[in-house]
Amino acid sequence: MTNQLPFWLKPHVSFLNKDSMHHAFLISGRKGVGKGQLVHYLSAFILCNDNDIDVCGNCSSCKFSSLENHPDHHELQVLPDKKLIGISQIHDLRNKLYESSFLGKNKVASLIDIEKISMDGLNAVLKILEEPPKNTFFFLTTNFLNQIPLTIQSRSLDIKIDPPNLEETLDWLTDYPEEDVLKALRLNDNLPLAAKHFLDEGLLKIRDDFISDISGIIKEGKDITALSTRWINEESSINIKLEWMSLLLSDTIKFNADEAKDTINPDTDNISKYLSKHSNIEKLHQLLNKTNSLWNLFSRETNLRKDYQLNSLFVDWERDLGISKKI
Ligand SMILES: [Zn+2]
Numbered sequence: 405m406t407n408q409l410p411f412w413l414k415p416h417v418s419f420l421n422k423d424s425m426h427h428a429f430l431i432s433g434r435k436g437v438g439k440g441q442l443v444h445y446l447s448a449f450i451l452c453n454d455n456d457i458d459v460c461g462n463c464s465s466c467k468f469s470s471l472e473n474h475p476d477h478h479e480l481q482v483l484p485d486k487k488l489i490g491i492s493q494i495h496d497l498r499n500k501l502y503e504s505s506f507l508g509k510n511k512v513a514s515l516i517d518i519e520k521i522s523m524d525g526l527n528a529v530l531k532i533l534e535e536p537p538k539n540t541f542f543f544l545t546t547n548f549l550n551q552i553p554l555t556i557q558s559r560s561l562d563i564k565i566d567p568p569n570l571e572e573t574l575d576w577l578t579d580y581p582e583e584d585v586l587k588a589l590r591l592n593d594n595l596p597l598a599a600k601h602f603l604d605e606g607l608l609k610i611r612d613d614f615i616s617d618i619s620g621i622i623k624e625g626k627d628i629t630a631l632s633t634r635w636i637n638e639e640s641s642i643n644i645k646l647e648w649m650s651l652l653l654s655d656t657i658k659f660n661a662d663e664a665k666d667t668i669n670p671d672t673d674n675i676s677k678y679l680s681k682h683s684n685i686e687k688l689h690q691l692l693n694k695t696n697s698l699w700n701l702f703s704r705e706t707n708l709r710k711d712y713q714l715n716s717l718f719v720d721w722e723r724d725l726g727i728s729k730k731i
Contacts, residue, residue, distance in 0.1 A: 410438060443543045
């Protein structure tokens with residue numbers, strides 16, 4: 405199963421032994437570097453019934469793990485409507501961990517983004533780590549190791565994940581033309597896992613279509629109704645397109661403030677640069693708010709007519725950014 409891990413995560417698991425494993429790990433590294441994937445692997449590893457193989461993939465535990473609903477794996481993260489992980493969540497977790505395990509073997513608690521645990525919550529975590537329940541393993545992750553109290557750090561083994569360099573990443577993604585990989589990396593903050601997902605899901609083509617659609621709105625303003633209907637029909641990509649619209653406006657606002665500014669979306673730089681010179685900063689901010697509101701709305705279930713909402717946003721874009729109207 406280790407061969408399913410990306411190569412830069414493998415060295416972090418090669419030394420592990422099921423019989424003599426430390427009970428707590430603190431996994432750090434920037435967002436998107438693969439911490440979640442490593443936790444997923446380590447949990448499956450520690451829960452697998454086979455002691456000789458790292459993750460057998462066939463036992464009842466492995467089947468639960470692969471479905472991500474193992475009854476002895478307790479995952480804690482920020483609830484959708486909250487900003488922090490509160491102490492009551494930690495108490496609930498502790499209660500579950502002190503009960504015996506469902507399958508009679510090990511238990512795992514994974515605590516994701518522990519910089520988001522409240523101060524009293526962290527103290528409660530520390531108490532659990534100081535006197536851990538039997539056969540229980542803790543995988544803590546953080547994007548910001550420097551924000552984690554030393555008391556927590558000293559109770560856990562550190563795993564710091566560095567992303568691979570460009571050359572290594574290109575060697576890893578040889579299934580795709582180098583030009584596409586470089587573009588996918590630039591569009592994904594140079595994070596290899598995100599770039600791979602981007603390529604695997606065919607998002608590069610969707611990105612090219614997006615740029616041509618958006619240029620059409622700005623340059624010509626025609627067929628807005630047909631375009632919004634088409635985007636709504638291509639439902640799986642609608643949210644990422646709204647995210648890209650938002651990023652395009654953010655870049656435009658940045659260019660407006662500083663012409664020399666580098667962006668991470670070089671394929672839309674020409675559009676952003678042009679708009680930054682020819683549009684009104686107040687209108688840009690208003691459009692950004694409208695675009696973000698629609699992006700939020702579409703991210704949730706809504707009974708509103710999506711085509712109508714999107715059409716109305718396109719009309720605003722065309723009115724405030726349209727080149728044809730300015731000549
Ligand atoms: Zn197994």
